[in-house]
């Protein structure tokens with residue numbers, strides 16, 4: 160039964176990565192993780208998962224590239240425009256009532272979601288009173304998030320998304336184009352703290368009025384989802400907002416009762432004031 | 435053949451497959467004993483009416499899949515646009531937003547391969563009308579793990595490209611006339 164052996168190898172690989180490097184993929188959804196491990200075998204030219212385990216245990220240099228394969232980095236600026244429209248039209252009026260704001264973009268990938276919110280907050284006049292926290296476990300993604308440079312051929316989509324999200328200006332006012340790249344205005348991230356943080360192994364670090372964590376929980380099994388949502392719950396101020404990805408929900412979470420559905424379709428939740 | 439009863443049906447298609455599904459699903463009894471998962475290639479609009487459209491036509495329960503939904507007998511789960519739909523070994527579904535495969539997200543191959551991986555011989559894969567070759571690799575994976583591969587007969591299909599590609603790639607796949615597919619699924623579901 161060759162594939163049973165493979166399942167065993169996979170578990171051992173995840174243990175190895177955890178014990179050696181403290182990246183914990185053991186509670187990720189297996190079906191898609193397996194696909195990505197197979198991609199890693201190709202990329203690192205390994206015949207078996209055991210061979211990959213051997214490589215990664217003895218050669219720390221391949222870890223960043225391996226993390227790049229094991230985590231999914233697909234993102235866009237203003238991905239799902241109606242989500243950002245709902246933040247703009249329905250959440251921002253509440254946020255305006257606070258003198259200072261903290262916003263956490265958890266699983267920020269290369270920064271697309273962060274810049275989306277930073278632009279939105281600037282357009283809505285909230286930027287000055289806000290500190291953003293942008294976190295991820297992938298160091299290369301974090302580095303790119305801190306650069307804010309995207310390939311120019313993605314900008315047409317980003318601009319259209321921005322427009323559909325209710326953007327008040329043209330997206331081109333926020334970046335300069337050169338040599339096939341768009342460099343987003345560094346002042347957009349002047350109020351952002353970038354940090355390596357895992358929703359699996361790390362703890363709460365500040366009290367937030369808004370947490371946006373999109374398309375990260377789908378990669379977790381239910382137990383891990385529960386942990387991450389518990390973290391969000393503990394991190395949110397009373398009446399703080401939690402925004403999830405289009406296909407994510409609090410359905411399987413022990414903490415569901417501690418939130419109200421604020422925008423059912425856009426998966427925006429409000430932490431109840433009474434718990 | 436006196437095979438074991440199957441545990442899951444996965445279906446895929448693109449252009450022309452809605453017509454085929456509109457024939458197959460209404461012909462299955464309301465107490466069809468297996469869970470059914472469907473990937474149909476659609477433009478990446480956010481909201482899809484596919485589940486609603488199919489629900490109106492048949493007695494089985496049809497809805498759009500949600501992350502970590504449980505597989506239930508007689509319940510048809512349809513992949514939402516813009517996410518790959520996968521089957522987990524604990525009989526739940528999961529999503530991922532990896533790159534499109536063969537320009538498609540959701541990808542039929544991704545669904546079929548994950549089903550083969552999780553349920554091996556218990557999987558019945560059915561590939562319908564379509565204009566590209568998505569699904570061929572997935573059907574092959576299903577067969578390699580001991581599952582059953584059915585293909586809408588190319589003569590019946592609006593777009594025979596997808597069925598043909600699968601029959602070429604996967605020798606063990608059986609071409610079945612559209613009018614007989616529901617019956618075949620019933621027999622396989624009961625291990626006949």
Ligand SMILES: C[S@@+](CC[C@H](N)C(=O)[O-])C[C@H]1O[C@@H](n2cnc3c(N)ncnc32)[C@H](O)[C@@H]1O
Nearest residue numbers: 230231234266268295296297357358359373374
């Ligand atoms: C598909 S991207 C989502 C990007 C963006 N939030 C969006 O929705 O477009 C998923 C991100 O989650 C990150 N991630 C994976 N596991 C994580 C964990 N345990 N803690 C924090 N981030 C994680 C990945 O590195 C990746 O950057």
